[in-house]
Amino acid sequence: MKDIAERAGVSLSTVSHVYSGKRTISEPVKRQVQKIAAEMGYRPNLVAKSLATKKTNVIGLYLSSQSVQDAPFFSILLKGLTLVANNEHYRFLLNVRESEHNEETYYDEIHKGDVVDGVIITDPRIGDMQIEQIQKRDIPFVVIGRPSKQFSIPYVDTDNEDVGYCATNHLINLGHRKIAFINGPKDYTVSKDRLLGYRRALLEAGVPYIDDLVIFSDDFFQNCGAESASRLMKLGLKFTAVFVAADNLAVGAMKYFQLQGMKVPEEVGIVAVNNSLISETINPSLTVIDILTEEIGAAAAQLIIDKIEGKEIVYPKIIGHNLIVRQSCGAS
Amino acid sequence: MKDIAERAGVSLSTVSHVYSGKRTISEPVKRQVQKIAAEMGYRPNLVAKSLATKKTNVIGLYLSSQSVQDAPFFSILLKGLTLVANNEHYRFLLNVRESEHNEETYYDEIHKGDVVDGVIITDPRIGDMQIEQIQKRDIPFVVIGRPSKQFSIPYVDTDNEDVGYCATNHLINLGHRKIAFINGPKDYTVSKDRLLGYRRALLEAGVPYIDDLVIFSDDFFQNCGAESASRLMKLGLKFTAVFVAADNLAVGAMKYFQLQGMKVPEEVGIVAVNNSLISETINPSLTVIDILTEEIGAAAAQLIIDKIEGKEIVYPKIIGHNLIVRQSCGAS
DNA sequence: ACAAATCATCAAAGCGCTTTGATAATATGG
């Protein structure tokens, strides 16, 4: 930049103003500067700019390896995120927390992270301390998923209580009365909320709630779904349908049921959550609640950007969901 | 930092040296500084540091929306990438190129990107100009996948010619002679290489190559697989097996075949590429060539980091692959 | 005990940009 200024015979600040447009620069000078800059292959140094402006246009994206491994979810979320971020000229700095890895280091990064203008966090757990810590640090952030103490924390999420309600209700409407629930891990707020909805649906239908029929899985993967299904069956309790908290879990559970000689949906109906490719590919295809993941991503990105830019924001932002009826629940 | 220096009664540079360790600082002073820093909640400004050191510890990750949408692939790649990057204290700055989006803007970013120490690029196409352009720019980069002109370009990839060979060969060993090939898009180097391997396997087995039996898909998704299968069948040529260039394509193709009343694997055997969850979940499960995606990611990350840090690197880095025999190809 | 080596610290310059008060030149208006 200095070189350009010299070659063009103007001051350094003039060159700067040519780019920022914050000061009027005469046309001939402007053109001259731009020409020389092009000749020299000038490339503004964004780091220096950031230092001067205290603005990086970078958003820290804090993911658990959990969420990254849930491939379809993550990739669609990312699509929503990048769609709006690209438009607004922001980019994401990836931080993946490995489960093995010490959580401290990971959160340290958040706290050190002066390179980002704001932060998006995923997968809040119940009793998760870190969010409160970030709140102390004076940096814009939004979380994807409901934090356990959501008071005045900006977040975007589905109404998971309603998801649980809708899924269960659909099974009830189909005539089921003995409905099991293979839930996600116990320490996720999602799991808690869906359980609430499940209970509400039962209550409304006058079906007694049986604690044993609710199984908490350790993760969201297929094997765990099969394992949960096995635990469920070992109880010896009767059930004619299962509400499963994730498509992958459902696939695992369904395979297990079939392996045990149970017919889906004839002997056990299934409603799952998440409309990933696999849910429509598998046979029988899964009836699911479609979480609008891309919209969640887009909303989260918009929220954090608005916040960074000082706009008034309203939160939480609740994104809708739809029931998609397919084969696994039986005829509708 | 200045404040700390004042409060501790030492100079600014002393404080800096406490952190960098590039100069010996007496223990008492060191402790005093650290104590005050902690009290004040000091957080070093990484942007300023980067400006001074000309080092950001950030790697630009340039993705096509294609690769992001291929969820399982992407998420496993990312796992490999972050695993080694975390260890080496690097992070990724995400740049997703939307297909609709003007490619120019996207590449501009690469060229402007003074915030990154190096760059990883995915999905090279045949005749892709951009790689040559980046080469002119004096920044470390590696590409994932073979660039069309790979002379002296650092890249990591599978030996796709061998992938094509192995898959085809497996079918030949099973007794097939009329083997179709549903390939990926024509302008990918991957597609070109796999075709080479396919032909070599046929040649070795003395099976004539029939051009019509090779179908190029427009993308890597299910619908396209079905569409390619339909194109294939409309030709009216006989075939007893198909080598499909991706698991998703294979799922689509298989569904189409089944819809047409053809039995898999009895009437048509299938070997696909990519060992994603869906390939083992679907019924019949897919025989696939497992590309070691996580290792590709890890290797790419290691390569770029080594390059950034001035180490001697050897390239290209070719990662292995394994045949996983399942049901779709028939008994082995 | 004294020169030489080492240790601990400081001051100042520099990284490449933005921002702003000042100044000179030009335009506007009554």
Place this chain on the structure above:
DNA sequence: CCATATTATCAAAGCGCTTTGATGATTTGT
């Protein structure tokens, strides 16, 4: 036609850190 407003430009300070030459205080070797 002169006072005021506007336009175009410059110089200098500052963003928060690293780096290095210099300096005084200690230690070491002989």
